[in-house]
Amino acid sequence: xxxxxxxLEQIRIDKIQALRDQGVDPFPSRSxxxxxxxxxIEAFESVEGDETAAPVVVTLAGRLRSMRPMGKITFAHIExxxxxxxxxxxxxxxxxxxxxxxxxxxxxxDFVQASGSMFRTRTGEATVRVEAFRMLxxxxxxxxxxxxEVVDGEVVQHATxxxxxxxxxxxxxxxxxxxxxxxxxxxxSAIISALRAFxxxxxxxxxxTPILQPIYGGAAAQPFVTHHNQLKQDLYxxxxxxxxxxxxxxxxxxxxxxxxxxFRNEGVSFKHxxxxxxxxxxxxxxxxxxxMTLTEQMLAFVADTVLGQRTFTFQGDxxxxxxxxxxxxxxxxxxxxxxxxxxxxxxxxTLAAAMKALNVDANPKATRGKLIDxxxxxxxxxxxxxxxxxxxxxxxxxxxxxxxxxxxxxVERFEGFMGGVELCNAFTELNDPLDQEARxxxxxxxxxxxxxxxxxxxxxxxxxxxxxxxxxxxxxIGVDRLVMLLTDNHSIREVLLFPHLRSKE
RNA sequence: GGGCGCGUAGCUCAAUGGUAGAGCAGUGGCCUUUUAAGCCAUUGGUUGCGGGUUCGAGUCCCUCCGCGCUCACCA
Numbered sequence: 001x002x003x004x005x006x007x008l009e010q011i012r013i014d015k016i017q018a019l020r021d022q023g024v025d026p027f028p029s030r031s032x033x034x035x036x037x038x039x040x041i042e043a044f045e046s047v048e049g050d051e052t053a054a055p056v057v058v059t060l061a062g063r064l065r066s067m068r069p070m071g072k073i074t075f076a077h078i079e080x081x082x083x084x085x086x087x088x089x090x091x092x093x094x095x096x097x098x099x100x101x102x103x104x105x106x107x108x109x110d111f112v113q114a115s116g117s118m119f120r121t122r123t124g125e126a127t128v129r130v131e132a133f134r135m136l137x138x139x140x141x142x143x144x145x146x147x148x149e150v151v152d153g154e155v156v157q158h159a160t161x162x163x164x165x166x167x168x169x170x171x172x173x174x175x176x177x178x179x180x181x182x183x184x185x186x187x188x189s190a191i192i193s194a195l196r197a198f199x200x201x202x203x204x205x206x207x208x209t210p211i212l213q214p215i216y217g218g219a220a221a222q223p224f225v226t227h228h229n230q231l232k233q234d235l236y237x238x239x240x241x242x243x244x245x246x247x248x249x250x251x252x253x254x255x256x257x258x259x260x261x262x263f264r265n266e267g268v269s270f271k272h273x274x275x276x277x278x279x280x281x282x283x284x285x286x287x288x289x290x291x292m293t294l295t296e297q298m299l300a301f302v303a304d305t306v307l308g309q310r311t312f313t314f315q316g317d318x319x320x321x322x323x324x325x326x327x328x329x330x331x332x333x334x335x336x337x338x339x340x341x342x343x344x345x346x347x348x349x350t351l352a353a354a355m356k357a358l359n360v361d362a363n364p365k366a367t368r369g370k371l372i373d374x375x376x377x378x379x380x381x382x383x384x385x386x387x388x389x390x391x392x393x394x395x396x397x398x399x400x401x402x403x404x405x406x407x408x409x410x411v412e413r414f415e416g417f418m419g420g421v422e423l424c425n426a427f428t429e430l431n432d433p434l435d436q437e438a439r440x441x442x443x444x445x446x447x448x449x450x451x452x453x454x455x456x457x458x459x460x461x462x463x464x465x466x467x468x469x470x471x472x473x474x475x476x477i478g479v480d481r482l483v484m485l486l487t488d489n490h491s492i493r494e495v496l497l498f499p500h501l502r503s504k505e
Numbered sequence: 506g507g508g509c510g511c512g513u514a515g516c517u518c519a520a521u522g523g524u525a526g527a528g529c530a531g532u533g534g535c536c537u538u539u540u541a542a543g544c545c546a547u548u549g550g551u552u553g554c555g556g557g558u559u560c561g562a563g564u565c566c567c568u569c570c571g572c573g574c575u576c577a578c579c580a
Contacts, residue, residue, distance in 0.1 A: 007549065008515055008531060070543090071536040090537065108530080122538050142530065144516050161516065165572045220580050266579050267506085373580060397580040415580095425580085502571070
């Protein structure tokens with residue numbers, strides 16, 4: 001299908017033809033770049049003032065981001081991956097014909113190459129006195145940017161693409177224009193590298209487990225369903241890595257982790273995307289208290305590596321990742337915040353009544369665990385601005401966690417919170433195959449049969465466990481949420497390169 | 506899925522129910538150290554799609570599409 005061009009695009013298409021008519025390839029295959037913009041400025045400044053030094057001759061390549069033609073001279077800026085440099089084209093240097101060629105055929109957004117020696121202008125900006133230039137790639141569509149200027153080395157944008165729909169649908173344009181958006185994703189990459197470096201440094205082995213699974217599990221969420229044609233079999237996109245990673249502990253690996261994508265067929269919101277990135281690890285012979293300590297070390301390491309410090313600002317709050325984090329028992333936390341002692345309410349009926357007395361909406365059909373979770377979400381989670389562990393969770397919402405001995409209602413599980421949102425989830429893993437089977441059955445009873453969130457029975461997982469699984473601690477963290485926190489973004493869409501949007505007709 | 510809001514030129518935004526506009530970008534000029542350069546002139550619109558009310562709709566009403574905020578949901 002042929003594209004329909006706007007008149008702005010048609011003008012540039014015409015320029016492409018004009019270049020070809022003059023024997024100029026508007027999309028040549030190679031560039032002769034010798035320096036990045038940053039390297040050129042550094043090379044120039046290192047010899048600046050030394051009268052005996054040879055001129056710093058460079059060939060730069062990048063996108064044209066500003067042009068100021070002034071008759072017989074033209075100023076312009078090109079931008080590359082890490083910076084920008086001013087170009088100075090003067091009739092005396094390049095000749096009248098070339099100067100006119102530049103102003104007639106080159107547009108903002110084009111990729112160009114420019115060669116010359118570095119100097120400093122009267123206004124003090126390190127600049128290339130251009131002797132030769134050429135087109136590297138013509139841009140047909142103008143970048144959706146208004147003008148910007150450089151003040152004290154900082155790019156100031158006076159008006160830029162801000163419509164969120166266009167920014168996300170055409171993320172390439174958003175990135176091309178908005179340097180601060182590029183910075184978010186550099187930081188995201190650095191965070192993931194740091195997580196990996198930390199896990200590797202702790203002796204964990206990175207593994208890859210199936211994304212297409214015949215039985216989904218490890219979390220309570222609706223899956224995406226797909227189909228294998230030749231096998232005539234429905235498959236699910238994984239909703240967590242948990243059950244496969246723990247099978248590996250049965251196999252004899254003692255420390256495993258995976259960083260990858262989970263898929264959940266549920267609501268999209270500022271903190272939910274249908275596919276999102278998780279880090280999970282499983283650690284043989286450890287319990288949830290050791291996992292808490294490792295969590296603190298992990299996040300301190302990431303902060304040290306990525307931010308160079310352990311404090312950062314999130315939505316106006318100064319947050320410190322300095323260990324240790326406060327550890328609050330869930331039961332005590334709720335007593336302090338609501339006066340309700342969940343230990344006095346072993347069933348959902350009396351708990352719901354107690355919540356009604358507090359004027360809290362309590363779904364009468366909810367399980368005890370779900371009611372407690374609602375209390376946590378309302379009374380505790382929003383107040384956990386500084387990193388905080390909440391531990392000892394209700395059993396019925398934790399079918400893969402090990403019970404606390406002597407307390408049939410509670411399991412060894414914790415969640416980590418920060419900035420008022422849940423960040424990670426971990427427990428001492430249930431490794432008793434008989435108990436596990438009972439839990440799966442229990443889930444089927446506690447949740448209505450039409451509840452899509454019940455855990456499907458995974459016989460192969462039980463088989464694995466029957467061979468013997470060492471005691472272990474497991475952990476999962478939402479990487480996107482961590483990136484949101486460390487880059488101070490309220491919306492998950494800001495930290496996903498291509499967030500999910502509904503298709504346009 | 507519910508509620509509220511939004512959708513106008515390439516971008517950012519105006520326009521009591523009464524001739525669809527501005528700045529920037531673009532185009533044509535002038536200008537040899539500019540920094541959102543400046544000056545002169547100028548092009549550019551199916552006002553998200555479709556329907557309705559009205560003498561007349563960007564504006565009021567309805568369906569649909571998309572986006573945002575929010576609630577529900579998401580252990």
